[in-house]
Amino acid sequence: MLLPLSYRRTSQSLAECQLKLLSALIVENFNDDNENDITDEDKFREFKTSPKQIFCSFICQVCKVNLSRYFLCNECKMVSYCKEEHLKIDYLNHKGLCMAIKLIAKRRGSHVYNMAGHLNAIEFRNLRLHTIYLCEQFLNRSLANYEREIFLFPRLCHEVTCREWKSQLLSDCEKCGHVSFCNLHPLNENHKKFCNAFALYQRIILHEKSYGVINVALPQKILKRTPTLCDDVKDTMRLLYKNITAFQDDCINSALMEIATAPLTIFYACQKMGLEFKEQMVIHFVGAEMQFEANKLDKWESIFFHLITEISDLHIVFIGSELNEEKLPVEIISRTRMCKTCRLNYRGIRFDFQCKKFYHDYCNSLSYTKPDIVCFLNPALYRPGYRGFDTWPRTIDAAIKTSSPVLITSLTENECYLDFERIKYLTNDEFEILLPPLKNPYASTRPERNFSTDEDVPLTFKNNFLFAISKIKDLIEF
Numbered sequence: 001m002l003l004p005l006s007y008r009r010t011s012q013s014l015a016e017c018q019l020k021l022l023s024a025l026i027v028e029n030f031n032d033d034n035e036n037d038i039t040d041e042d043k044f045r046e047f048k049t050s051p052k053q054i055f056c057s058f059i060c061q062v063c064k065v066n067l068s069r070y071f072l073c074n075e076c077k078m079v080s081y082c083k084e085e086h087l088k089i090d091y092l093n094h095k096g097l098c099m100a101i102k103l104i105a106k107r108r109g110s111h112v113y114n115m116a117g118h119l120n121a122i123e124f125r126n127l128r129l130h131t132i133y134l135c136e137q138f139l140n141r142s143l144a145n146y147e148r149e150i151f152l153f154p155r156l157c158h159e160v161t162c163r164e165w166k167s168q169l170l171s172d173c174e175k176c177g178h179v180s181f182c183n184l185h186p187l188n189e190n191h192k193k194f195c196n197a198f199a200l201y202q203r204i205i206l207h208e209k210s211y212g213v214i215n216v217a218l219p220q221k222i223l224k225r226t227p228t229l230c231d232d233v234k235d236t237m238r239l240l241y242k243n244i245t246a247f248q249d250d251c252i253n254s255a256l257m258e259i260a261t262a263p264l265t266i267f268y269a270c271q272k273m274g275l276e277f278k279e280q281m282v283i284h285f286v287g288a289e290m291q292f293e294a295n296k297l298d299k300w301e302s303i304f305f306h307l308i309t310e311i312s313d314l315h316i317v318f319i320g321s322e323l324n325e326e327k328l329p330v331e332i333i334s335r336t337r338m339c340k341t342c343r344l345n346y347r348g349i350r351f352d353f354q355c356k357k358f359y360h361d362y363c364n365s366l367s368y369t370k371p372d373i374v375c376f377l378n379p380a381l382y383r384p385g386y387r388g389f390d391t392w393p394r395t396i397d398a399a400i401k402t403s404s405p406v407l408i409t410s411l412t413e414n415e416c417y418l419d420f421e422r423i424k425y426l427t428n429d430e431f432e433i434l435l436p437p438l439k440n441p442y443a444s445t446r447p448e449r450n451f452s453t454d455e456d457v458p459l460t461f462k463n464n465f466l467f468a469i470s471k472i473k474d475l476i477e478f
Contacts, residue, residue, distance in 0.1 A: 055146045057155035058177050062086035064209040072167050076101035078150050100138040116163040121455040128152055152451050159185035160455055197447040197459045200250050207251055214255035218302040222341050226309050229268045231441045254446040259296050261463045263304035264442040269407050273434045277310040284371040286359045287379050288318035314349045319362050323355040358391055360398035374399045376408045378462055382418035393426050403471045405434055409463040416465035435468035
């Protein structure tokens with residue numbers, strides 16, 4: 001018996017909610033010829049992330065409640081609170097950054113984004129980045145991520161030719177509360193496309209602030225026959241879970257798909273490409289992140305290994321220049337205790353962390369193992385890679401030279417085509433298209449704010465689009 005989610009704080013009303021969700025997820029007592037169940041003893045240690053501190057212009061900087069009334073910092077005019085008391089509480093923490101903002105605002109005329117309405121989208125992005133740089137120079141330190149977000153996602157009129165900053169002249173969308181507008185520029189059709197996602201984003205943020213990360217129960221089924229994944233994610237969830245009633249809640253569903261998108265996307269792409277599953281399988285993740293591909297490692301058993309009956313030995317290699325073994329318990333999280341059924345059937349998963357290493361360097365190392373598939377999840381190949389240095393050409397070349405399928409996913413449709421064109425340019429079109437750019441039915445449903453193209457696509461979803469390529473097979477002459 002598993003709860004669909006767990007909380008770090010409890011209350012009487014919350015307990016009542018948990019009971020309702022628990023009743024929805026009670027495991028039925030019946031046997032299925034196509035499945036086994038994991039027992040309660042099957043638990044192991046893993047790496048989990050905590051909710052990161054964020055800045056949102058529509059919530060109080062202290063208590064993170066949704067703002068019905070704005071108590072704006074009168075000095076910097078960038079940070080708001082739900083009441084004057086919280087403004088005072090945050091004074092010491094905010095003081096240094098506030099002074100930096102005031103200095104920049106004075107030079108620009110009353111506000112850091114005083115003339116932003118005269119800039120196009122690219123110029124405004126550059127202005128925001130330059131403002132962050134100036135603040136870091138003034139403070140002689142790097143800004144925390146939530147401090148950067150103060151400049152990246154300010155409360156301004158949504159109209160790019162306006163960008164009004166005066167709080168008293170702005171109103172917020174009544175449905176999502178996230179996007180602001182002035183009397184001259186009401187919300188447009190583009191916002192309607194993202195309004196529901198903005199509302200979901202707000203609910204997730206407020207929920208995690210109050211109760212912590214939503215911990216979704218992973219599926220317990222071990223299938224006896226490898227299924228064929230369809231384009232309907234709901235059908236797949238019914239295959240994985242005996243009862244998915246609780247996952248009809250948007251917040252819970254987004255937490256589940258944030259975990260499940262990586263294994264299900266790879267499973268889906270492999271079947272779509274016609275890749276044959278063998279007894280042994282090796283997967284390479286290029287540019288891997290602990291907060292995504294390697295987060296909640298048991299997902300690779302529950303939502304990949306247990307679905308594919310042909311595989312008995314799965315080897316997953318995480319390669320990333322920004323993976324840091326000094327900050328992470330790699331020795332612990334790389335050791336996975338399999339469920340009892342897998343142990344009895346001599347099935348296992350190995351995790352290999354290649355930290356602080358580029359993929360092309362890994363391919364030339366003694367640690368290299370030839371992959372069955374190489375995965376780039378949301379890499380943005382069209383942009384420079386590590387710390388502004390464009391290392392992608394060598395990495396892409398190394399991936400294609402493995403002669404294995406190369407899967408690339410992206411956050412947006414436009415990024416997908418830009419990545420595709422980048423590979424065409426770097427390889428002179430010398431590759432085989434296994435999957436053309438397409439919408440991924442197993443994308444994450446958790447929205448994230450998008451700075452890169454926020455004027456058109458203000459929210460993104462991981463693994464939203466994908467394509468796959470491979471090296472052109474050499475012709476054999478007889």
